[in-house]
Amino acid sequence: xxxxxxxxxxxxxxxxxxxxxxxxxxxxxxxxxxxxxxxxxxxxxxxxxxxxxxxxxxxxxxxxxxxxxxxxxxxxxxxxxxxxxxxxxxxxxxxxxxxxxxxxxxxxxxxxxxxxxxxxxxxxxxxxxxxxxxxxxxxxxxxxxxxxxxxxxxxxxxxxxxxxxxxxxxxxxxxxxxxxxxxxxxxxxxxxxxxxxxxxxxxxxxxxxxxxxxxxxxxxxxxxxxxxxxxxxxxxxxxxxxxxxxxxxxxxxxxxxxxxxxxxxxxxxxxxxxxxxxxxxxxxxxxxxxxxxxxxxxxxxxxxxxxxxxxxxxxxxxxxxxxxxxxxxxxxxxxxxxxxxxxxxxxxxxxxxxxxxxxxxxxxxxxxxxx
Numbered sequence: 001x002x003x004x005x006x007x008x009x010x011x012x013x014x015x016x017x018x019x020x021x022x023x024x025x026x027x028x029x030x031x032x033x034x035x036x037x038x039x040x041x042x043x044x045x046x047x048x049x050x051x052x053x054x055x056x057x058x059x060x061x062x063x064x065x066x067x068x069x070x071x072x073x074x075x076x077x078x079x080x081x082x083x084x085x086x087x088x089x090x091x092x093x094x095x096x097x098x099x100x101x102x103x104x105x106x107x108x109x110x111x112x113x114x115x116x117x118x119x120x121x122x123x124x125x126x127x128x129x130x131x132x133x134x135x136x137x138x139x140x141x142x143x144x145x146x147x148x149x150x151x152x153x154x155x156x157x158x159x160x161x162x163x164x165x166x167x168x169x170x171x172x173x174x175x176x177x178x179x180x181x182x183x184x185x186x187x188x189x190x191x192x193x194x195x196x197x198x199x200x201x202x203x204x205x206x207x208x209x210x211x212x213x214x215x216x217x218x219x220x221x222x223x224x225x226x227x228x229x230x231x232x233x234x235x236x237x238x239x240x241x242x243x244x245x246x247x248x249x250x251x252x253x254x255x256x257x258x259x260x261x262x263x264x265x266x267x268x269x270x271x272x273x274x275x276x277x278x279x280x281x282x283x284x285x286x287x288x289x290x291x292x293x294x295x296x297x298x299x300x301x302x303x304x305x306x307x308x309x310x311x312x313x314x315x316x317x318x319x320x321x322x323x324x325x326x327x328x329x330x331x332x333x334x335x336x337x338x339x340x341x342x343x344x345x346x347x348x349x350x351x352x353x354x355x356x357x358x359x360x361x362x363x364x365x366x367x368x369x370x371x
Contacts, residue, residue, distance in 0.1 A: 001115055002039045003082050006073045006369045009033040010061065011362040013296060013325050020139040022166035022193035023055040029294050029324075030061050033359070034068070036076075036107045042114050045354060046107035047299030049266035050099040056191075056241070056293075057099070057267065064100040069367065072104050077371040084108045084272060098244060098269035105270035106302050114349035119305065121344050124275055126308030130341040132315040133307075134160030135323060136189070136292070139169050143176035150177050150184075159340040160185040160315050162215070166193040171205035178209040189215040192241060196225035207234050213260055216240040226257040236260040240291065244268055249277055253284050260314065262291040263306075265299075271306055278311030289314035296362075297321055297330035301350040304334070308344045318342060329358045 012030045019026045032048035048068075050059040075090050076082055084105045091101045113120045121128075135158040140146040150161050163174060165188045174188060186209065194202065194217045206214050215238040218225040223242065230237045238260035243249050244267060252258050261281040263274045274290075281288040290307040293299070300318060307316045320342065321333030328334075331353040334342050345351025 001042070001082065001111065002080070002371065003036050003077055004039045004371055005037045006077060007035040007366055008065065008068055008073065008369070009035065009359070009366040010065065010364045011296075011359070012364050013327075013362055015294070015324055016322075016326055018138070019294065019324070021164045021189075022191045026051075026294070029296075030364075031296070032061060032064055032068070032103060033298065034103045034107045036111060038111060042111050044107040044111035044114065045298050045350060046103040046105070046110065047295055047302070048099050048103035049264070049293035049295060049299060058096065059099045064097070064103070067094070067097050067100045068104070069369075072100060073369045076104060077369060082108060083112065084270070088270070088272070099266040102266045102270040105272065106265070109271055110349040117348050119344070119346055119351050120302065120349055121305030121308040124271065124305060124309055126305060126344070127310065128308040128344060130337060130339070130343050131304055131307040131318070132339065132341050133318040133336070134158060134162060134185075134187070134315040134340065135319045136162045136164070136317045138164050139166065140173070143173040146173050147176050147180045150181065154181060154184060157336050157340055158319070160187065162187040162189055162317060164188075165190050167198070170202075171209075174205065174209045174211065185212050187211065187213040187215060187238075189240070190217040192216055192219050194218055196222055196228070199225065199229050202229065203233060211235050213238050215260075215262060216242065223252055223255045223257045226252070227255045230256055230259060233259075236287065238262055240264070241267070243277065245273065246276065246280065249280060253286070258286060261286055261288040263288055263312070264291040264293060265302060265306065266293060271302060274306055275309060275311060278309065282311050282313070287314050288312050290316035290318060292317040292319070294324055296325065297328040297333055297352060298350070298354065300334055301330075301345055301352045304342055304344055305350070315340065327358060327361075329355055329362065331355050
């Protein structure tokens, strides 16, 4: 299988509503798409989840685009037998750049699964036909508005909600949601917004509101602070930004700093690394789940395939396409189904049909590389 061309697309989609976290407010999602075409006419797609600004991680659309254009795509087009493994060995020479690596690997795995005539999830070892999902809810102008928004998601069929929190927006809004919905499963996510001295305060308000999980409250390197929160906690303590590869997971496991793991494909460098981390967490008795990064339907499809694997036991942040976008990039968007689930695509590769019209409309600029 020889790759004939690689098209790198900088795209933008308007969010249905602003999405606010401790990092800031996002109204439009700027991201990169990669379209690979082989000499025998197969087309593989990948989505790079780096944001417009380097807030969630050190990567951004601009840095990922530069690395892809200057190094990764020329390397890929020079390979006699391009595969995720061979590309991965080349890319491993570079430090970091995990989101840029992940988009190339994702497109290659899509091609190889298509060539084998099998769904991507099946190629990864997944067996589920449907995956359980939850919904992530950003910071709102008031607790009342947050409660109304959560109510609409519950009416739509979601069973688990994750609330974004930060200092000054935590105890009161979370308690308001708990009062309004006594039986719903609540997770909270701070995206590193607290200092280690907040351990006691977090434990108190999370316990009072019967929060099931607290995600990444402290800075990514603050392993001891997370371990202190784990001790005596009546909720799961989840790590996200702290875990970027197997060594960082082993350090966290050794320090007993987590009881749950959020695995995001872009953050950890690709689907194969994500699966490895999920398996390792499961072997250690740690609950793992697949996180999202406001992906379009292309990245969402890859996440859903990954979540079909038994390594991931908790509902992921993968919600239906209409959670974020009015007009996604798929001909048939993901729809929330029975039991707060999404169907795993059954076609070969990603198993979804990309809308050329929607991609053209979302494209801000593109560049094609040829072998």
